[in-house]
Amino acid sequence: MTQQTPLTVLVIGPGGREHALARALSQDPGVAAVYVAPGNPGTAEVATNHSVDANDPAAVAALAGRLGVDLVVVGPEAPLVAGVADAVREAGIACFGPSKEAARIEGSKAFAKEVMVAAGVPTGGSLLCRTPEELDDALDRFGSPYVVKDDGLAAGKGVLVTEDRGAAVDHGRACGEVVVEEFLAGPEVSLFAITDGTTVLPLQPAQDFKRIGDGDTGPNTGGMGAYTPLPWVSADLVDTVVSTIIQPTVDELRDRGTPFVGLLYAGLAITEDGPKVIEFNARFGDPETQALLPLLATGLGGVLYAAATGHLAEIGPLQWNPGFSVAVVLAAENYPQMPVVGGVITGIEQVADGAHVIQAGTSTDDEGQLVASGGRVLAVVATGEDLTEARNAAYASLAGIDLPQSQHRLDIAQQAASEEN
Numbered sequence: 001m002t003q004q005t006p007l008t009v010l011v012i013g014p015g016g017r018e019h020a021l022a023r024a025l026s027q028d029p030g031v032a033a034v035y036v037a038p039g040n041p042g043t044a045e046v047a048t049n050h051s052v053d054a055n056d057p058a059a060v061a062a063l064a065g066r067l068g069v070d071l072v073v074v075g076p077e078a079p080l081v082a083g084v085a086d087a088v089r090e091a092g093i094a095c096f097g098p099s100k101e102a103a104r105i106e107g108s109k110a111f112a113k114e115v116m117v118a119a120g121v122p123t124g125g126s127l128l129c130r131t132p133e134e135l136d137d138a139l140d141r142f143g144s145p146y147v148v149k150d151d152g153l154a155a156g157k158g159v160l161v162t163e164d165r166g167a168a169v170d171h172g173r174a175c176g177e178v179v180v181e182e183f184l185a186g187p188e189v190s191l192f193a194i195t196d197g198t199t200v201l202p203l204q205p206a207q208d209f210k211r212i213g214d215g216d217t218g219p220n221t222g223g224m225g226a227y228t229p230l231p232w233v234s235a236d237l238v239d240t241v242v243s244t245i246i247q248p249t250v251d252e253l254r255d256r257g258t259p260f261v262g263l264l265y266a267g268l269a270i271t272e273d274g275p276k277v278i279e280f281n282a283r284f285g286d287p288e289t290q291a292l293l294p295l296l297a298t299g300l301g302g303v304l305y306a307a308a309t310g311h312l313a314e315i316g317p318l319q320w321n322p323g324f325s326v327a328v329v330l331a332a333e334n335y336p337q338m339p340v341v342g343g344v345i346t347g348i349e350q351v352a353d354g355a356h357v358i359q360a361g362t363s364t365d366d367e368g369q370l371v372a373s374g375g376r377v378l379a380v381v382a383t384g385e386d387l388t389e390a391r392n393a394a395y396a397s398l399a400g401i402d403l404p405q406s407q408h409r410l411d412i413a414q415q416a417a418s419e420e421n
């Protein structure tokens with residue numbers, strides 16, 4: 001075995017994904033202590049918070065050394081792209097999260113496309129545009145609907161998909177360097193895989209709801225809800241995605257001398273020609289992670305430690321509890337533009353059976369009240385025997401939570417639940 005004694009783990013990041021990770025780690029009998037930095041009031045309930053600038057590699061490595069942890073788990077993309085995982089590993093501490101170089105799979109859309117082409121991974125055609133003329137040519141070539149992406153980190157918000165040529169041109173010019181892509185038609189699936197750079201362990205598929213409004217309307221967000229597993233995908237989807245997409249990408253990055261250690265997130269369109277990559281992310285997705293982790297039966301700490309230390313082949317396939325899980329995000333009014341922050345949150349203690357609250361953009365004010373401090377404020381997560389039960393428990397719990405000037409989608413997992421018999 002890779003680790004005999006209970007692990008101590010430091011989770012880096014401020015939000016909902018980190019709360020979900022810390023909660024699952026705190027419930028793993030193989031984990032003795034969980035720290036989160038900087039965390040939020042939710043993580044403080046399941047772990048010990050420490051303050052840190054999550055994007056400062058030296059500061060994170062120093063904190064991990066001071067705490068004497070066995071493992072650091074980096075949550076968000078920005079610290080990875082800033083080189084936090086490199087600094088932690090250089091300090092001799094195991095780290096779950098890719099190096100700065102490998103994290104470019106998320107940090108640069110152009111790099112991701114180059115890797116996919118080299119590895120023969122199915123994805124849409126794309127062109128990197130640096131001038132207005134190149135932008136016009138690319139829009140002509142791929143046609144409507146136009147897909148125009150900022151070539152950098154944009155927290156899921158730098159992407160415009162539109163049939164309006166003028167809007168596509170405006171977005172492209174505002175971004176500077178942009179990637180214009182072929183539109184991939186088909187339902188979207190998020191498939192996460194844990195890897196030590198060689199061995200790949202897939203999680204079960206999840207679906208995320210990216211648009212702000214019901215019926216997939218309005219602007220893209222970081223994600224307004226998620227559910228898992230997906231009753232409508234074919235039984236061989238995971239195997240197909242691992243063999244045609246995840247494993248070739250992991251192999252390509254290793255062959256380039258930049259092995260990917262951490263979580264590789266494939267955002268997929270299930271097209272008529274099979275699954276194709278819309279995007280890669282270099283970390284656990286948010287809010288899919290909130291929905292996934294309550295169903296994971298395998299201890300999370302041991303899996304992440306095995307990946308971080310190159311021993312993932314010694315861990316068998318991940319085990320899952322039966323049933324379904326739904327996460328519904330409560331966002332501040334006016335998210336994703338200029339969210340209204342400062343509102344007092346009440347009622348999170350009284351959730352339905354099988355439900356719990358994961359905090360994201362929350363903080364405690366001078367009077368000790370829980371207040372909204374970010375765009376996505378919290379998620380209600382519920383499990384059930386089927387999607388209908390999980391959804392009902394999530395929405396019943398959300399109804400008891402009050403945050404003035406907030407918004408949430410009413411249709412998370414609705415279509416899939418309606419197809420259940």
Ligand code: AMP
Pocket residue numbers: 124147149156157159161181182183184185188210220267269278279
């Ligand atoms: P991304 O940040 O790349 O995941 O893009 C955000 C969302 O835009 C995706 O979840 C899709 O809904 C949509 N999108 C991005 N690229 C494409 C594409 N090539 N074809 C169709 N939809 C896309």
Ligand code: GLY
Pocket residue numbers: 155156208222223281284285286287288
């Ligand atoms: N759920 C989308 C993301 O994490 O980017």
